[in-house]
Amino acid sequence: MSQDILDRQQHHLAQLLEAIQRCAWFLHQSEVRVAWPLEAAWLEAHKKDIDLFETLAAINERFAKLQDSLASAMRHSALLAGEPSDNFLKVLAFFEKQGIIDSTADWQRCRAIRNMAAHEYATNYSEIAEHFNLLHELSHILFHTARRLLALIIDWLQISPSSQDFSEEFERIFD
Incomplete structure (x- = not known):
């Protein structure tokens, strides 16, 4: 019985790893469709460009999903490794010590910008440009966190993504 519970927990983590690869790849693919950095005047001139604003909406959503998937993983x-996982700040501190995240402050910056996107609806094109430029800048933190976390879990817990469907594409993000 306890082995079944462990198997389910390991399988869940493997699915989270696949979700991380998938989220990272889709975020990256959306980002390459945009000419960075965005400028307010350019956004205003293209304010009715459906493809552009659908891509920007996808970037918002995929950034949030990637960070949420990373946090869950x-x-x-940490739970599977017997580390404290009752408080997420303890989890972050542990993964900072492991070199998975560069700093808890960087993670919190990513979280703050992610939460702003979910709760604020800017109509000022300068604010919109600033928001998306910051998302783009911070997405690199999430990409590198994803890569290091996957490597650690594979090495440490011998758990790999549940499928290899996005493994090759995930690695191409770093080429």
């Missing part, structure tokens, strides 16, 4: 892998 960090918490879950």
Whole structure:
């Protein structure tokens, strides 16, 4: 019975790893469709460009999903490794010590910008440009966190993504 529980927990983590690869790849693919950095005047001139604003909406959503998937995988892998996982700040501190995240402050910056996107609806094109430029800048933190976390979990817990469907594409993000 306890082995079944462990198997389910390991399988769940493997699915989270696949979700991380998928989220990272789709975020990256959306980002390459945009000419960075965005400028307010350019956004205003293209304010009715459906493809552009659908891409920007996808970037918002995929950034949030990637960070959420990373957080779930960090918490879950800490639990499987017997590390404290009751408080997410403890989880972040543990993964900072492991070199998975560069700093808790960087993670919190990513979280703050992600939460702003979910709760604020800017109509000022300068604010919109600033928001998306910051998302783009911070997405690199999430990409590198994803890569290091996957490597650690594979090495540490011998758990790989549940499928290899996005493994090759995930690695191409770093080429």
